[in-house]
Amino acid sequence: MSTSATTGTYDLVVVGFGAAGLSAALSYAEATDGRATPTRIAVLERATQEERGGATRWTGAFLRITQDRRLDTDWAEHMGRVSGGLADQEYCRTVERETPQTLSFVEKHGVEIAFEDFPLPHTFDGGAPSMTPPASPRGGGASIVEHLGSALENDPRVDIRYETEALRLTTGEDGTVDGVVVRGADGRTQRLSARAVVLACGGFQGNTEMLTRYVGDRACDLPLIAPGIANNRGDALRMALELGADTAGQFDGIHAEPVDRRTQQADAVLYGFSTGIFVNGRMRRFFDEGRDTWDNTFEHVGYEIWKNQDQEAYWIADGKTLAIPGIMNSLLSDVPPEQADTLEGLAGKLGIDAEGLQKTVAEFNAAVGPGEFDPSVLDGKSTVGIEPRKSNWATALDTPPFIGVPVTAAICFTYGGVRTDLDGRVVTPSGTAIPGLYAAGEATGLFYHAYPPATSVLRSLIFGRLAGTHAAVQQSL
Template structure:
C-alpha cells in the first residue's frame, strides 16, 4: 500500500494532546528555539479542537507535592511496596527527582498550582496521614491543556492535526522509527515523516475489545469517568507492539473510582466516603470503609463495586458526616446527596429496600466500639464483631438528617502499557531502545495491584519532557 508523505519531515511527531503530549511538544519547541534550522513539530489529536486534551482535560489533577513542588518522599517506596516489588522503582525515583522543575515549567506557562483545604486526611505528605492541603492546578487538568496548548498554537513551527488518528508507525531500513501513518477527518490515510515520535495517547480504557481481552469479562459494564478518555483506544500499545516493544504494568489492572450515578458530569467522584458506610443492591455492607485514608482505598472501592457488586452500591451517612467542615468538597458530583429525616424516607428517595437498609444500619450501629470520632486522623474507632469491619471512623448512623448517594464504578485508566527506560525511550524485552520512538503518560505501564494516586498527570508531564530532551539530543548528534 502506498501512503502519501508530507513534503518535508517533522523533527518530532507527538501522538496525543494531553499532559504528556503537550509537555513533550512544548519542551521540544523551547529546546530548539532559535536554531539555525527551525524544528518542525506535529501533534496528532483524535478529537475535535473543542474536545482536545484526553483524560487531562477532565481531571481535577491532584498533585502529590508539597509547596516547594517536591514529590511525597514516600511515593517511590509506596509504589514498590504495593506492587510486591514488580514496579520500576527507579522510574518512580525519576518522578521524584524531576517534579520541581517540571512544575516550574508548567507554571511558567500560566498554570497556577493551588493548595486547597480538604476535609479528610490523606497520605500525600511523607506517607503519614495528614490534613496538609493537597496540591492541584487551579482549574484542574483543563488549565494544563489550555495554557500549554495556547503556547503551541502561537508557535509557527507547530502543526496541530485534529480529528486525526495514528494507524501505524513506519521505520527506516535500519529499524529506526521515521514516521506515522495517519487517517485524517476525510478518512484518507497519509504518512507524516518524522525524526522522532512520542506516543502520548493514553491507555486502552476507551477500547472495550482491549479491555475485555486484558481486564476480563464485564469490562463493557465500566462507564468512562470522563468523555475525553473515549479516545484512549490503545493506539500506543498496538503500534509499539507491532515493532517488538516490551510492556510493563498489570494488564488486568485498572484504576476505577466510585462515582455518583445520578449525573453525567465528568469526574463525579465520591472521595468523602470514609465516615459513612457502603451497601450493595442487597443492602449488605461489603467493604471496610475505614481501613485506610481515602486516597489509599477509593480505587479499591471502585474495583470492588465493579467486579463483585454488580456495579450497584449506595453510600449512607448521617448528620455527623454533614457536620465535618468542608465535607461537600470531597463529593465532586454536581448533584447534592439525597437527604431525609428518616432512613425509610432516604431509602425511598434512593429507590432501595427500606427494611434491608434499616436492618444493616442497626447491625452496624450495634457493632460500633468505644472511642472518640475524629475525621482528621486514623482515629482507631472501629467496629466489633462485624464482617466486614470498619477499622476507623466507625460512628453510629443515628442522627438526622440522613444522606445517601447511589454510586457505580467508572474506569479512569488502565495499568498495562508500553515499557520505557528513564529517558522515555520505548524498549524491547531485552531493554534495547527502539531508535526514534518514545512514550509517556498512561500509554506507559507502571502500576501493579494498586495506584498510589495524585501522580498520573505529574508523571505524564515529567516523562513527556524527558522524551523531548532526549529527542533534542539525538537531533543534535545526528
C-alpha cells in the same frame, strides 16, 4: 501554527494532546528554539479542537507534592510496597527527582499550582495521614491543556492536527522509526515522516475489545469517568507492539473510582466516603470503609463495586458527616446527596429496600466500639463482631438528616502499557531502545495491584518533558 499542514515532513510527531503529549511537544520546541534550520513539530489529536486534551482535560489533577514543590518523600517506597516490588524503582526515583523542574516548567507557562483545604486526611506528604492542603492546578487538568496548548498554538513551527488518528509506525531499513501513518477526518490516510515520534495517547480504557481481552469479563459494564478518554484506544500499545516493544504494568489492572451514577458530569467522584458506609443492591455492607485514608481506599472500593457488586452500591451517612467542615468539597458530583429525616425516607429517595437498609444500619450501629470520632486522623474507632469490620471512623448512623448517594464504578485508566527507559525511549524486552520512538503518560505501564494516587498527571508531564528534551538533544548530535 496551522491546524492543517500542507506537508507531511516533521522533525517530531507527538501522538496525543494530553499532559504527556503537550509536555513533550513544548519541551522539544523549547530545546530546539533558535536553531539555524527551524524545526517542524506535529501534534496529533483524535478529538475535535473543542474536545481536545484526552483524560487530562477532565481531571481535577491532584498532585502528590509537598508545599515546597517536591514529590511526596514516601511515594517511591509506597510504590514498592503496594506493587510487591514489581514497579520500576528507577522510574519512580526519576519522578521524584524531576518533580520540581517539571512544576517550574508548567508554572512558567501559566499553570497555577494551588493548595486548597480538603476535609479529610490524605497521605500525600511523607506517607503519614495529614490534613495538609493537597495540591492541584487551579482549574484542574483543563488548565494544563489550555496553557500548554496555547503555547504550541502560538508557535509557527507547530502543526496541530485535530480529528487525526495514528494507524501505524513506519521504520527505515535499520529499524529506526521514521514516521507514522495517520487517518484524517475525511477518512484518507497519509504518512507523516519524522525524525522521532512520541506516543502519548493514553491507555486502552476507551477500547472495550482490549479491555475485555486484558481486564476480563464485563469490561463493557465500566463507564468512562470522562468523555475524553473514549479516545484512549490503545493505539500506543498496538503500534509499539508491532515493532517488538516491551510492556510494563499489570495488564488486568485498572484505576476505577466510585462515582455518582445520577449525573453525566465528568469526574463526579465520591472521595468523602470514609465516615459513612457502603451497601450493595441487596442492602449488605461489603467493604471496610475506614481501613485507610480515602486516597488509599477509593480505588479499591471502585474496583470492588465493578468486580463483585454488579456495579450497584449506595453510600449512606448521617448528620455527623454533614457536620464535617467542607465535607461537600469531597463529593464532586453536581447533584447533592439525597437527604431525609429518616432512613426509610432516604431509602424511598434512593429507590432501595427500606427494611433491608434499616436492618443493616441497625447491625452496624450495634457493632460500633468505644472511642472518640475524629475524621481528621486515623482515629481507631472501629466495629466489633461484624464483617466486614470498619477499622476507623465507625460511628453510629443515628443522627438526622440521613444522606445517600447511588454509586457505580467508572474507569479512569489502565495499568498496562509500553515500557520505556528513563529518557522516555521505548525499549524491547532486552532493554534496547527502539531508535526514534518515545512514549510517555498512561500509554506507558507502571502500576501493579494499586495506584498510589495523585501521580498520573505528574508522571505524564515529567516523562513527556524528558522524551521531548532527549529527542531534541539526540537530533543535535
